[in-house]
Amino acid sequence: MAGLSPITADIGCKLVQEIVKDGDEISDKYVSKDFQYGAIDDDVPIMDIPVVDMKVLTSSSACGREELGKLQSALSSWGCFQAINHGIEESLLDEVHKVSRQFFDLSMEEKQKYARAADDIDGYGNDMVLYENQTLDWNDRIYLKVHPENDRKLKYWPENPKSFREILEEYTSRSKLIAEELLKYMARCLNLPDDRFLKQYGDRPVIYARFNFYPPCPRPKLVRGLKSHADGTAITILLQDKEVEGLQVLKDNKWYRVPIMPYALLVIVGDQVEIMSNGLLKSPVHRAVTNSEKERITVAMFCSPESGIDIEPVEELIDDKRPRLYKTAKDYLATYFQYYQQGKRPIDVVKI
Numbered sequence: 626m627a628g629l630s631p632i633t634a635d636i637g638c639k640l641v642q643e644i645v646k647d648g649d650e651i652s653d654k655y656v657s658k659d660f661q662y663g664a665i666d667d668d669v670p671i672m673d674i675p676v677v678d679m680k681v682l683t684s685s686s687a688c689g690r691e692e693l694g695k696l697q698s699a700l701s702s703w704g705c706f707q708a709i710n711h712g713i714e715e716s717l718l719d720e721v722h723k724v725s726r727q728f729f730d731l732s733m734e735e736k737q738k739y740a741r742a743a744d745d746i747d748g749y750g751n752d753m754v755l756y757e758n759q760t761l762d763w764n765d766r767i768y769l770k771v772h773p774e775n776d777r778k779l780k781y782w783p784e785n786p787k788s789f790r791e792i793l794e795e796y797t798s799r800s801k802l803i804a805e806e807l808l809k810y811m812a813r814c815l816n817l818p819d820d821r822f823l824k825q826y827g828d829r830p831v832i833y834a835r836f837n838f839y840p841p842c843p844r845p846k847l848v849r850g851l852k853s854h855a856d857g858t859a860i861t862i863l864l865q866d867k868e869v870e871g872l873q874v875l876k877d878n879k880w881y882r883v884p885i886m887p888y889a890l891l892v893i894v895g896d897q898v899e900i901m902s903n904g905l906l907k908s909p910v911h912r913a914v915t916n917s918e919k920e921r922i923t924v925a926m927f928c929s930p931e932s933g934i935d936i937e938p939v940e941e942l943i944d945d946k947r948p949r950l951y952k953t954a955k956d957y958l959a960t961y962f963q964y965y966q967q968g969k970r971p972i973d974v975v976k977i
């Protein structure tokens with residue numbers, strides 16, 4: 626896909642929910658062209674996903690140390706794990722699922738009140754179309770910056786369903802705490818001082834919420850819900866659909882299906898933690914696939930370092946045996962989407 630020509634402004638495209646409603650033929654623009662990671666096979670195996678108990682992680686007993694070992698092994702192999710006992714009540718997670726579904730179930734006219742402007746990322750709609758021949762994803766989403774609070778663009782925050790804002794607010798503050806806890810344990814599992822990653826993460830992390838809606842797709846073998854990518858975050862916390870599977874993770878050039886575990890949170894390492902850990906913790910390539918029968922809704926909380934801070938491998942993880950693998954990156958997110966939409970990995974640009 627190297628030869629994609631950039632477009633000066635977002636040219637937009639029809640919402641997938643509208644394509645389904647109107648019964649349109651699916652354009653070839655949705656057909657996945659990047660086969661660098663292989664085609665969608667029918668027989669992708671289910672992954673034996675690591676499960677980390679966050680309550681046990683905080684204990685100073687032998688069990689705590691064992692759990693820390695599990696965290697380290699999960700993140701240096703898969704780059705993700707299911708977090709259980711994370712402290713968020715099931716009732717709050719149920720509410721997050723509920724308001725997400727209620728929002729996507731609203732009439733198009735009502736949802737369009739929060740429509741993304743052509744030059745904006747936040748808002749309801751689809752992702753920007755920045756390149757001619759860009760492969761389109763079978764995904765409508767509402768994308769909202771939730772932290773720092775002063776940067777929120779409230780005009781895009783749904784007021785319908787009524788409790789949407791309140792639930793999102795609560796879920797944001799809880800996710801923020803979990804991300805900070807996890808950064809502490811990620812440092813600890815590499816024998817670093819607890820604040821080693823948190824220092825680079827900063828006091829004003831940038832957090833986006835992304836509500837993903839994937840309608841049933843008539844061409845599931847050819848069309849992806851989200852093209853293969855790794856997240857540009859420090860950490861992503863994903864609330865999966867409770868019933869419909871669709872996420873796949875790449876490991877050693879093979880795809881694996883991520884199983885559903887109700888009320889667990891799927892934690893995915895982002896590129897910026899891979900950089901800070903000098904490659905010891907992996908930011909995994911993943912994709913969402915589609916299916917022809919059921920719609921699927923997921924909610925991702927993208928937790929990234931405060932803007933303007935240099936992100937670089939921490940000194941303790943660089944030595945003669947393990948030289949520095951990444952250059953210093955600043956405002957990594959700023960260029961993320963350009964690479965993403967070309968099917969490229971932004972982390973390759975900062976690799977030494």
Ligand SMILES: O=C(O)CCC(=O)C(=O)O
Binds near residue numbers: 835913923925
């Ligand atoms: O919906 C999913 O399962 C994956 C979402 C995802 O990877 C993303 O939003 O970056």
Ligand SMILES: [Fe+2]
Binds near residue numbers: 854855856911
């Ligand atoms: Fe992702």
